[in-house]
Amino acid sequence: MPLRRTSPARPRLPLLALLGLALAALAPALRGGEAMAVIPAGAYRPIARATTDPEIVPVTAFRLDVLPVTNGEFLAFVTAHPQWRRSRVSPLFADETYLAHWAGDLDPGPSAALDAPVVHVSWFAARAYARSLDKRLPALAEWELAAAAGYDTPSGRDEPAFTRDLYAWLSAPTADPLPSVGAFRPDFHGVRALHGLVWEWVDDFDTAMVTGESRADAARDQNLFCGGAAASATDPGDYSAFMRQALRSSLKARQGTASLGFRCAADLPLPPSAP
Amino acid sequence: MNTKRPTARLAGLFLAALAAVSAASASEVPSAIAGRVQLPADVAALPVEQAILTAPPLVPPPITRRTPARVVVNLEVKEVVARIADGTDYTFWTYGGTVPGSFIRIRAGDVVEFHLNNHPSSKLPHNIDLHAVTGPGGGAASTFTAPGHSSQFTFKALNPGLYVYHCATAPVPMHIGNGMYGLILVEPEEGLPPADKEYYVMQGDFYANGAFAGGGLQTFDTPKSIDERPTYVLFNGAVGSLVGDKALTAEVGQSVRLFFGVGGPNLVSSFHVIGEIFDKVWLEGGSRLAQENVQTTLVPAGGSTIVDFKVNVPGTYVLVDHSLSRAFNKGAIGMLKVAGPEDRVIYSGKEVDAVYFGSSAEEGSAAAKRQAELENKIKAEIKSNPTIAGLTKEMQIEKGKQVYMQNCFACHLPTGEGMAGVFPPLAKSDFLLADRERAIRVVLKGMSGPITVNGHPYNGVMPPQGEVLTVEQVADVLTYVTNSWGNSADAFTADEIRKVKGE
Numbered sequence: 164m165p166l167r168r169t170s171p172a173r174p175r176l177p178l179l180a181l182l183g184l185a186l187a188a189l190a191p192a193l194r195g196g197e198a199m200a201v202i203p204a205g206a207y208r209p210i211a212r213a214t215t216d217p218e219i220v221p222v223t224a225f226r227l228d229v230l231p232v233t234n235g236e237f238l239a240f241v242t243a244h245p246q247w248r249r250s251r252v253s254p255l256f257a258d259e260t261y262l263a264h265w266a267g268d269l270d271p272g273p274s275a276a277l278d279a280p281v282v283h284v285s286w287f288a289a290r291a292y293a294r295s296l297d298k299r300l301p302a303l304a305e306w307e308l309a310a311a312a313g314y315d316t317p318s319g320r321d322e323p324a325f326t327r328d329l330y331a332w333l334s335a336p337t338a339d340p341l342p343s344v345g346a347f348r349p350d351f352h353g354v355r356a357l358h359g360l361v362w363e364w365v366d367d368f369d370t371a372m373v374t375g376e377s378r379a380d381a382a383r384d385q386n387l388f389c390g391g392a393a394a395s396a397t398d399p400g401d402y403s404a405f406m407r408q409a410l411r412s413s414l415k416a417r418q419g420t421a422s423l424g425f426r427c428a429a430d431l432p433l434p435p436s437a438p
Numbered sequence: 439m440n441t442k443r444p445t446a447r448l449a450g451l452f453l454a455a456l457a458a459v460s461a462a463s464a465s466e467v468p469s470a471i472a473g474r475v476q477l478p479a480d481v482a483a484l485p486v487e488q489a490i491l492t493a494p495p496l497v498p499p500p501i502t503r504r505t506p507a508r509v510v511v512n513l514e515v516k517e518v519v520a521r522i523a524d525g526t527d528y529t530f531w532t533y534g535g536t537v538p539g540s541f542i543r544i545r546a547g548d549v550v551e552f553h554l555n556n557h558p559s560s561k562l563p564h565n566i567d568l569h570a571v572t573g574p575g576g577g578a579a580s581t582f583t584a585p586g587h588s589s590q591f592t593f594k595a596l597n598p599g600l601y602v603y604h605c606a607t608a609p610v611p612m613h614i615g616n617g618m619y620g621l622i623l624v625e626p627e628e629g630l631p632p633a634d635k636e637y638y639v640m641q642g643d644f645y646a647n648g649a650f651a652g653g654g655l656q657t658f659d660t661p662k663s664i665d666e667r668p669t670y671v672l673f674n675g676a677v678g679s680l681v682g683d684k685a686l687t688a689e690v691g692q693s694v695r696l697f698f699g700v701g702g703p704n705l706v707s708s709f710h711v712i713g714e715i716f717d718k719v720w721l722e723g724g725s726r727l728a729q730e731n732v733q734t735t736l737v738p739a740g741g742s743t744i745v746d747f748k749v750n751v752p753g754t755y756v757l758v759d760h761s762l763s764r765a766f767n768k769g770a771i772g773m774l775k776v777a778g779p780e781d782r783v784i785y786s787g788k789e790v791d792a793v794y795f796g797s798s799a800e801e802g803s804a805a806a807k808r809q810a811e812l813e814n815k816i817k818a819e820i821k822s823n824p825t826i827a828g829l830t831k832e833m834q835i836e837k838g839k840q841v842y843m844q845n846c847f848a849c850h851l852p853t854g855e856g857m858a859g860v861f862p863p864l865a866k867s868d869f870l871l872a873d874r875e876r877a878i879r880v881v882l883k884g885m886s887g888p889i890t891v892n893g894h895p896y897n898g899v900m901p902p903q904g905e906v907l908t909v910e911q912v913a914d915v916l917t918y919v920t921n922s923w924g925n926s927a928d929a930f931t932a933d934e935i936r937k938v939k940g941e
Contacts, residue, residue: 260558260586330647334529334616334657336517337559337585362561402660405609406562413563413584420585421558 199226199429200353205317207304210404220304227301227309228426230344230355231363232292234265235277237284240292242269247288256287258417278343280361280424286416289364289425300366301428303411307404310358312351319350320401332359333403337422358403361424368411472580475592477508481549484508489550491540494674495686497636497697498543501625506547513540515564515583515605515618516557522644522670523651523677523769529658530675531564531605531616537675538640538701539603539620544570546598546627551590552577558586563607568593569740570601570622578606598626600723600742602699611663611703615645617675619701621742626725633746634692639772641709641737641759642675642701643668650768651677666704671764673757673772680757680772688749690778695746696757699723702739708760709743710734711774713753720744734760749776751785831917831929838918841911845903846919854923860898862891865923877920878930878938881912909935 204224209216241248241262248269249262260283266272275281284292286300293299301309313319320326347356357363414423489511490498516535522528533539544550554566563584567576571593580591604610605618621638645663646656650670662669673680680686688694700707710733719735721728723742729735737743749755757772758765765771780787820830843852850856854865864870869891870877884902888895903912913930920927 327647330660331657333561335561336519336529337561339559402609402612406612409563409608410584413582413587415584418584418587422561422585 198229200229201225201431202227202305202309202352202354205308207308207311209304210401210408222302222304222308224431225301225305226429226431227305227352227354228298228428229349229353231280231361231424231426232289233278233344234271234275234281237281237292238269238271238277240295244291244295247291252288254417256291256417257285257419260419261285261288264421274340276340276343278345279341280344280356282341282361282421282424283419284364284423284425285419286364286368286414288419290366292425293427296427298427298429300364300425303365303367303370305428306357306363306365307407309352309354312354312357314348314350317351329358329403333406339421361422362407362410362420364423364425365411368414369416474590477549477592481508484549486510488512489542489544491534491542492638493534493536493540494538495637495639495680497541497623497638500629500632500636501543501545502629503545504627504629506545506549508549508551509544510551510553511542512553512555513542513566514555514557515560517560517562519655521676522646522656522672525653526648526651527655528644528646529616529655531560531562531613531618533566533603533605533618533620537617537619537642538638538699539618541620541638541697542603542622543625544595544622545625546595548595548624549592550595551592552581553588553590554581554583555588556583556585560585564605564613564618565589565607566603567606568601568603568622570595570597570599570603570624572596575606576603582607595624598624598725600624600697600699600720600744602701602740602742604701604740612658612660614701614703615643615663616658617642617644617701619699621697621699623697630695630744631746632693633695635686635688636695636697637686638697639673639680639686639757640699640701641671641673641705641707641770643703643705644670644672646670663703668705668764668768671705671759671768671770673770677769678771682773685754685773685775688774688776690749690752690776690781693717693746693748694774695744697742697744698737699742700737700739704739705759705761705764706739706741707737707770708734709737709745710758710760711745711747712756712758714747714749714755714774716745716747718746749774751781752776752778831921834914834917834929835921837911838914838916839922841907841915842918845906846915850919854919858894859896862889862894862896862898864919864925866925867891871920871925871927874927874930874934875938877916878912878935879941881907881916882935882939904939909939 202222202225205222207220207222208218209220245251246253249265250268252261262283264272264274264283266274271277290300311318311320313322313325316322319329341361344356344360347359349355350357410423414420484507486508487510489509491511491513492498513533514535515531515533517529517531518535519527519529520537522530530537552566552568554564556564563582565578565580565582567578569576571577573593577591577593581589583589601622601624603620603622605613607613619640619642621640643666645659645667646652646669647659647662648654648656648669656669659669670677678684686694696711698707698709716732716735717730718727719729719732720726721735721743722738723744732745735743735745753776755774755776757774759770842850849861850864851861854863856863862869869889880900882902882904885900886898888897890896907915909932912935913932916930916935917927919925920930
């Protein structure tokens with residue numbers, strides 16, 4: 164990315180807008196065909212569910228970005244879509260922390276390297292970004308299915324090296340500044356940095372079953388009899404899943420945090436229509 | 439799942455914005471906001487004060503006011519890397535940057551405006567369940583806070599006592615296991631009795647992905663936590679947190695109060711201070727003084743106790759969980775150093791260090807043989823050395839004098855002169871000095887009937903002492919009387935006494 168520049172006086176300079184549009188057009192090409200990985204069809208077992216929820220959520224095959232969205236890519240997006248710039252975004256769609264660590268509207272600055280994941284983005288902004296590329300955010304079940312993969316197998320829970328790396332990251336404070344997205348080992352599906360870099364928005368994040376009072380979550384369904392944290396959990400030993408659910412539950416769609424980014428998903432291409 | 443695919447990018451954005459508006463209301467569900475409470479006039483009129491929060495082992499000063507107040511508490515959640523043991527760091531999650539978290543002190547009847555601030559660098563959402571709160575979750579749902587956000591709720595402190603607070607976000611054992619707990623004291627309206635020193639100590643069990651003091655940076659180990667196999671059991675979050683120059687201190691004569699809690703997540707504590715007795719225990723942190731003179735008090739996980747004791751003697755007193763592998767191998771050690779003057783009546787310190795063989799060394803055992811060898815060697819040494827032999831006689835005389843002054847002097851008098859016509863004299867007594875065996879026999883077995891001593895007749899009764907005195911004491915007292923008041927004779931030996939006793 165050649166575009167480290169000093170902050171422009173006004174972002175509506177025609178030249179800059181053109182540059183942004185060019186970047187926006189370039190971005191999908193940069194990501195290219197191999198920038199998305201195919202996640203085969205599978206099933207997701209929700210960590211906590213009400214008795215009326217299905218025990219298994221089937222997931223059809225889909226495509227998932229190999230890497231989380233970077234500051235550089237998000238810069239291209241806000242350049243092309245001025246309504247998502249920090250100074251212009253509607254307070255309905257982003258709170259005052261939106262891109263707060265950037266130096267300027269179109270200048271990520273020293274604390275947001277172009278190849279580091281973009282954070283402090285709202286769910287609305289992440290969704291708009293995905294749509295701008297004809298993509299979407301992954302569903303919770305899709306993200307969890309992909310993230311269950313280890314380095315060498317579809318189930319990382321059985322790989323000691325994978326679980327060690329996973330919990331080391333889960334326990335550590337957020338890195339500042341965040342490292343490049345490129346430094347991560349590809350997983351079984353060829354996807355990188357699903358764990359170990361930032362949390363990621365999912366499309367249906369607000370269906371998470373965790374309330375602030377985790378031990379009372381079971382009470383959200385009156386069919387359950389006990390208020391213990393794990394009463395409605397299918398696997399109370401999977402602490403990493405609880406942590407992601409807790410984080411999702413704590414969020415609102417216009418918020419972002421210093422450790423929350425996103426990546427995009429897409430349906431598999433339809434089979435070519437008959438001639 | 440979103441599968442729609444807008445044909446035009448701009449249109450897509452517009453649709454996204456519309457969809458977003460509808461999603462916004464749905465996303466309010468997880469942590470509903472009730473709005474600020476409208477305080478009634480009498481509560482709103484209460485004086486407002488900012489709570490003083492202290493890091494362990496310090497405690498905020500006692501509350502002196504005797505009327506309620508509105509107390510504002512600002513507690514920050516921060517995830518920090520800190521030392522857990524020599525050369526070993528751990529990623530702690532904290533209230534206020536310390537483990538345990540800041541100590542909060544309020545008074546029963548206070549209305550508390552509680553702010554929980556989750557630092558922007560936090561990776562996770564957190565909340566707080568204060569056991570002092572009456573209401574669902576103890577404030578947990580009301581304080582569920584994303585990183586970089588702040589929550590506020592209000593509660594009234596209805597019940598006095600010492601209460602644990604902790605994080606209740608799933609997975610709870612991990613949040614508590616990383617250090618998210620502390621104590622809040624709700625003083626009774628009349629206050630607690632005064633104490634010279636107050637300290638704050640909490641025990642917690644830690645599950646690290648490495649060995650005890652294994653070096654490097656350690657983090658939480660889920661399987662160990664689920665199996666309840668802690669790597670560390672610690673007072674105040676680190677090995678040695680209350681040791682050396684960080685030890686608690688007091689002066690002789692002061693009363694010491696410990697506010698002690700157990701965060702868990704899993705273990706209970708058999709809390710004990712080595713060398714002290716708790717004069718008073720507010721069992722389980724309740725408001726009534728429940729017990730006095732306690733050696734070890736049991737503190738549940740998520741529970742507390744208040745103990746008071748006066749320190750009388752200088753020295754180092756060690757705080758332990760008396761489930762001692764935790765103290766010896768996992769770090770559950772703290773120290774209280776007491777300075778001041780000795781009181782050797784209450785505690786003398788070591789008075790004597792002597793070789794001890796054991797009186798019941800088995801016959802033929804190595805220990806018995808060694809003992810016999812040594813005794814023979816000592817005897818030979820004494821025989822061959824007249825100085826020591828003489829010294830032995832002097833010691834016997836000295837010891838015999840003590841026996842005499844307890845058992846004999848009442849009749850024979852301290853001067854050995856006896857009482858004319860009633861109790862015969864020992865001083866310069868021809869009867870005594872004429873026959874050693876007879877002298878021994880009289881002491882052991884007593885005597886009655888007429889005798890003549892130094893030309894004067896006596897007809898009294900001498901009670902037997904054989905069951906009262908040991909053979910050594912008989913030998914000593916005879917050596918004394920035959921070498922005092924102008925008398926002179928060889929020392930009596932225990933063997934001589936035994937020979938007569940065995941007749």
